[in-house]
Amino acid sequence: MFGFGLFKGLLITLKNLILPSRLFTTHQYPDRKVGPIELAKFHQDWQNTSFLQFLFNNPIKIIQSLLGLISIKDRYPQHSRFRGQEFGWYENRCTGCASCAKYCPLGIIKIETSRSGIDLDEGQKYKVDVFDIDMGRCMFCGLCVEACPYDALFMGSGFEESKYFRQELNIDIDNLKNNDTKPSNWFRPQLEGKNYDPRGSGPLEWNQVGRHEKPSDTEQASKWGKR
């Protein structure tokens, strides 16, 4: 009554305007406008110069950044469990059991295998001829990753795989082989134990991602060699 509530509201919006902790919850993507100090920090990462030195060396850049014209690359900080787009697949680990294809709720994984003739110590494996994932219909539920018994399939960490045509969203086996595999930690406690961050660290090799270390030759011989 009497409009006091209205003015209380005005004060709250003013508080949100002024308080720095309430500002900038928006993340600018793919690049972020920066002021001179942040710019200097960004440059210091690869040039070991002090802020003053940087200021002295690049006066034009400083003026530009004061005018809000300079932007640096930025991405939203995301957790290492993020279920991203680029599937990571390790051919060496995959036996072609097609559990992923079975468990996919949409049936978008297509696997064709043939007898490889490779007789490993651990047992036989199939040669995977076709491994197609129709990313256009994928909903990133991660059931395929959950299903994989040999830790061969992983979720990715990115979200920038958009294409102009729907056909291009089909990922085939060459694509999976050639990609850098930076597996997400989702449903992979062994990676979480190693504090692996798919965004910061480099790609992992097939023998680094398993639930267990690869058994040594003697262990293999003792376990399976007699067969």
Next chain:
Amino acid sequence: MNFNNIQNLINTLIPSLPSWIVFMSAAIFISFFVINAVVMTGALTVWLERRLLARIQSRLGPNRWGPFGLFTPIADIIKMIGKEDIVPSTADKKIFNLAPIVLLVPVLLVFAVIPMSSNSFLGQLNIGILFIVGVTGFNTLAVFMAAWSSRNKYALFGAMRGVAMLLSYEVPMALSIVSVVLTTNFILNIEGSSLSALSLVGIVEAQRIPFFILQPLGCLIFVTAASAEMSRAPFDMIESESELGAGYHTEYSGIKFAIFQLTEFLAPVATAAIISVMFAGGIRGLSIIPGSISLIAKIFIIVLIFIWIRATWPRLRVDQIMNFAWKFLLPLSLINIFSQAVLLQIFLSSSSISNTELWIIAGINWIIAAVSIFILAKVFGHKGRAKNIPIPSPLANMEFKSE
């Protein structure tokens, strides 16, 4: 710079020209200058409003084009011009095309009489305030033209609300102007000035202390009514985007829509200019600062307040808006005129006037404002939030174990 100066300049440069050519060329020059300046101001207001709203809402706002996103309005305009201009096949095409212009022109005309220096652009119009009241009345017509001709039910709803609201709020607005003119007339008469009390220059001249201090009630009524006139929050009934899509300009696209948007963002500037001239002393200010700069600063501050209000308050329903106009603002403005007239009669009947007397009038006016708003709010106001006491219903109440 004003009309007379330019006429003189042209006369001195080319002495032998016929007077009507001088008149026309001066008019064209000055209107070219004013219109461009005003439209650029509108574009800047768009940027300011978007940025400030974003900051209030803890967002960032446009920051990509140019320094701090200052070129965003230009990009917007280019995009708007590049868009297809769709006219609905069932629309009344002539009126449909005319409506944006009818809406824009009055806003530009207002700036013709704003005294940016000791004189206004078009010289001294001695019925300036009447001109403003008359010219801004056009927007009712424009809104209705736009809605009726586009043959869209949503637009029609917006226009029905709009016409009722705009017409209603003309009344308290005009009445609050009356009290300003009344005071101006008294003060100018006593000072023996030759200026007309209806001219904006005269109103500025009379403001020894700004009128928003001298008559707060009048200022409050004018600001409220003006924000309804330009249909901004909390009176943005015409284009209430959550109900009507876009209201009266639902069917507009391309450059015509750009004109609607421009008008929407120019209206606060124009209103702020009128308010700062009528209630905040116009070009009066600190003696160090040039008059036009102090006026621009005042306009800027008032626009900021409008944006702030827009970011905070929800809109009222149409019947509540009408109730507010007729039951609340109209009695208040009548009280305002009456009390102002009585006070002036008591204090200013002598042949001289001192600032002390004006301050006394101001004090009495503040008291009257507070008391009358209090009483009217008691009579017509909403009952407010009675401390929300939950009333359990007998149906299906759970048996609570005492914990």
Next chain:
Amino acid sequence: MPLKTEPVTINLGPQHPSTHGVFRLKVTFDGEQIVDAEPVMGYMHRGTEKLAEERSYVQIVTLTDRLDWVSSMTNNLSYVRTVEKLANIDVPIRAQYLRVICSELQRIASHLIATGFLMQELGTFGGTPLMYCFREREKILDMFEMLCGARVTLSYMRPGGLIQDAPPEFWERLKIFTSEMPGYVDELESLISDNEVVLARTKNVGILSDRVAVDASITGPMLRATGVRWDLRKAHPYEIYNSLHFEVPIGSNGDTFDRYFVRINEIRESIKLINQAVEQIPSGPIRTEIPYFFKPPVGTAFSSVEAPKGELGFYIVSDGGISPYRCHIRSPSFINLTVLKDLLVGASMADLIVIFGSIDVVMGEVDR
């Protein structure tokens, strides 16, 4: 001369800024007054119940994410509880606590969205309260990302428990969140609840009587706003709600303001619940391993939870196969929407939007 007037029929939707998706409402106006309203649903029918018949019991979890996409956690919870009831699967205690924490976080997020969009429909330009609500919701989504790698379509729960245990940084963020959130809620409430314009727009608008509400089997905050104290968390406690203490906020006369007010108070209660659960949570396993294509015994099961919008229930008929024979979803949004006409007739156009917003529906759940 008397003017001839006639009612105007307007199609509100399916494409309209404030129909929360694709909802169509054929409204007949007499001036600004509504004389008739006919809701038309089904523009977003995706056949979730039919799709469920062709999927294994684990795969259906991903379908439930897409029912009410602002509260996936409670959808998951309701479904997995039904499957657990059907197949008699035990859930570890730690998983139950985590489920409660997650569903209360989701309740906060959903109520924030409801409040924010109600204010948006009241016409705060650009939605200042909406942005504040989203700012807080974003923190919850970040926490969900820590749990399960997704922000909206979570698929966090599985029959028998949860997919993964929470990482340590989740508990830190949760602690910060629960300590900061009451302040933000107070601020939001003083921005909204004391505002005279909001009061004028929402008080005594869209009054739903308790009798009508109970007869139409309305649930959730909409029912509690009418004064009926009914909350499944209290009435039929599931998971570990028995061991937690909380109030059930109710309203006084069931108008739009009460619906908003109940939601705001429920956010406070949810924070209390989370705090208690975090204190009590034991360590241990979080999942009873079940086979992927497991076959529950022949039979039926119905189970429901208190979702943010009301009682969300799943009814599953099993014929002993790997996928359900029939899966029926009792979705709160759909049933809460059935009283729309009763609320609307006699109101004005501006009230229509506010009333519809206060019901807080998500079309994915209405059309399923």
